[in-house]
Amino acid sequence: MTKGGQIEVEVAGVEALALAIASFDLRPVGGGELPPFTAGAHIDLYLPQGLVRSYSLVNPQEERHRYVIAVNRDASSRGGSAWVHDHLQPGQRLVVAPPRNNFPLAEDAAHSLLIAGGIGITPLWSMIQRLEGLGRSWELVYCARTRAHAAFHDQLRACGGSVRFNFDGEPGGALLDLAAVVAAAPDDAHLYCCGPVSMLAAFEQATMGIAPERVHVEYFSAKAPPAKERGYTLVLARSGRTFEVKPGKTIIDTLMAAGVDSPYSCLEGVCGTCETRVIEGLPDHRDLVLSKSERAANRTMMICVSGSLSDRLVLDL
Ligand code: FES
Numbered sequence: 001m002t003k004g005g006q007i008e009v010e011v012a013g014v015e016a017l018a019l020a021i022a023s024f025d026l027r028p029v030g031g032g033e034l035p036p037f038t039a040g041a042h043i044d045l046y047l048p049q050g051l052v053r054s055y056s057l058v059n060p061q062e063e064r065h066r067y068v069i070a071v072n073r074d075a076s077s078r079g080g081s082a083w084v085h086d087h088l089q090p091g092q093r094l095v096v097a098p099p100r101n102n103f104p105l106a107e108d109a110a111h112s113l114l115i116a117g118g119i120g121i122t123p124l125w126s127m128i129q130r131l132e133g134l135g136r137s138w139e140l141v142y143c144a145r146t147r148a149h150a151a152f153h154d155q156l157r158a159c160g161g162s163v164r165f166n167f168d169g170e171p172g173g174a175l176l177d178l179a180a181v182v183a184a185a186p187d188d189a190h191l192y193c194c195g196p197v198s199m200l201a202a203f204e205q206a207t208m209g210i211a212p213e214r215v216h217v218e219y220f221s222a223k224a225p226p227a228k229e230r231g232y233t234l235v236l237a238r239s240g241r242t243f244e245v246k247p248g249k250t251i252i253d254t255l256m257a258a259g260v261d262s263p264y265s266c267l268e269g270v271c272g273t274c275e276t277r278v279i280e281g282l283p284d285h286r287d288l289v290l291s292k293s294e295r296a297a298n299r300t301m302m303i304c305v306s307g308s309l310s311d312r313l314v315l316d317l
Contacts, residue, residue: 006046007034011092012066017151018144020073021119023058024088025066026096033064037099039130040123040218043067044097044265044273045084052265053080054220056122057099058152060129067096070151072119097265102272102289103218105130109190112138115181115203117195118149123218124194125152132160143176143195145169182206194218212292219288222268226250227284227307234308236260236317237279251303251315262303262317269305276303281313 009026016022028034037043039061042054059068074081088094105127106112112131114124121142131138139162144150146169156163166176178199183206185191191214193203200217207215228250234243245254252274255262265273269287277300285295287302294300303315 005098006095007098008093008095009034009067011088011090011094013090014088017070018153019146019148021070021149021151022073022085023068023070023151024084025068026094027066029093031065034067035098036064037061037067038101039105039126040103041099041101041126042103042123042271043069043099044271045069045080046095046097047080047083049079051080051083053084054266054271056126056218058122058125060133061126062133067099070119070122070125097273100272102270103192103194103216105192106190106214106216107131107134107136109188109214110137111186111189112136113181113185113189113191114138114140115176115178115191115193115195115199116140116142117193117199118144119151120193120195120199120218120220121151122194124192125156127192128156128159128161137161140164141166141176141181143168143199178202179206182210190214190216192216192218194220197221197223217288219270221270222286222305223288224286224305226269226305227286228253230307232281232308232310233312235280235312235314237314238317245307250305250307251313255303255317260317264304267304269302272302274302274304275300277316279314279316281308281310283307283313284309 008029010029012027013025042056044052044054055069058070071081071084073085116124141164143166146167167173168175231247234245243254263273265271272289283301284307286305
C-alpha cells in the first residue's frame with residue numbers, strides 16, 4: 001500500500017470482452033492480498049494529468065489476489081477510458097484507491113431482478129457471481145446494441161439464473177419495455193439497475209410505487225448539475241477557517257483554490273470519495289450516492305456537487 005491507503009498495482013492481463021470493452025486484471029505490486037470488496041463495489045484509478053476514474057469490480061468478491069475491471073472505450077471519452085484502453089498493457093503499473101461500495105447487494109432477498117444497459121453490466125455481473133455462489137434466485141435483463149456489444153455474454157448464458165438479452169440495434173430489435181419488466185417482478189424481489197442515465201430515469205419512474213429499500217440504482221455520471229446557483233459562508237469546524245463560496249463555484253472548487261486539501265475523485269457526485277460530515281446548515285444535495293433517507297437526515301454531503309440552502313454551512317473539515 002502507498003500513503004493514504006492507495007495501492008500500487010500492475011496489469012497482469014488484458015482481455016477483449018466485447019466491441020470496445022476490455023477487462024484489465026490488476027495485481028498488487030510485490031504480491032500479497034488486496035483489501036477485500038463486496039459485489040457491486042468499484043475502485044478509483046489514478047490516471048495521468050490528475051484524472052481519477054471509477055470502475056466496477058467484475059471478479060468474484062472471494063478473490064483477494066486481484067481486482068478485475070471492465071472498461072468501455074467511450075466515444076466521447078474525456079481521456080479516462082481512452083487512456084485505459086491505449087496504455088494499460090501487461091506490466092504497466094498504476095495506483096488505485098481501495099474499493100468502495102455504493103451499490104451493495106441485498107444478499108438475503110428472496111429474488112433479485114437485475115437490469116443492465118451496456119457497460120452497466122459490470123457491477124451486476126459481480127452480483128450475479130455472488131448470488132450464484134449463495135444459491136439465490138435471480139434474473140437478468142441485459143440491454144445492448146447488438147450481441148457483439150454484450151460483455152460476459154457466454155458466461156451469463158452458462159449461469160443458473162434466467163438471462164434475457166435485449167439487442168435493440170439488431171434487425172427486429174426494439175427498446176426494452178422497462179415498465180413491463182418491473183411490473184412483472186415478484187412482490188418480494190429486490191430490483192437493481194445500472195446503465196445510461198435515460199435508462200436509470202425510466203427505471204426510477206417505473207419503480208416509484210415500490211418500497212425504496214427494494215430499489216437499487218447505480219449512476220456512472222451526474223444526473224443533475226452541481227449546486228452553485230447561490231453563494232454562502234462555509235466554515236471548516238476543525239481549522240476554524242471561513243470561506244465565501246461564490247455563485248458559480250462548488251465547495252471543492254473553493255477549497256482547492258484556497259489550497260485546502262480534501263479528498264475527491266469523480267467530481268460528479270457518484271463515487272462517494274468526498275463525503276463530508278455536516279455540523280450545521282442545510283445542504284443542497286445533488287449527488288447520486290446518498291439515499292433519500294440519508295439526504296433527509298443531512299448528516300453528510302458530497303462537497304463536489306452539493307451546496308448549501310442555508311446562508312452558513314459548517315463542515316467537519
Ligand atoms: Fe465523487 Fe464527490 S468526488 S462524489
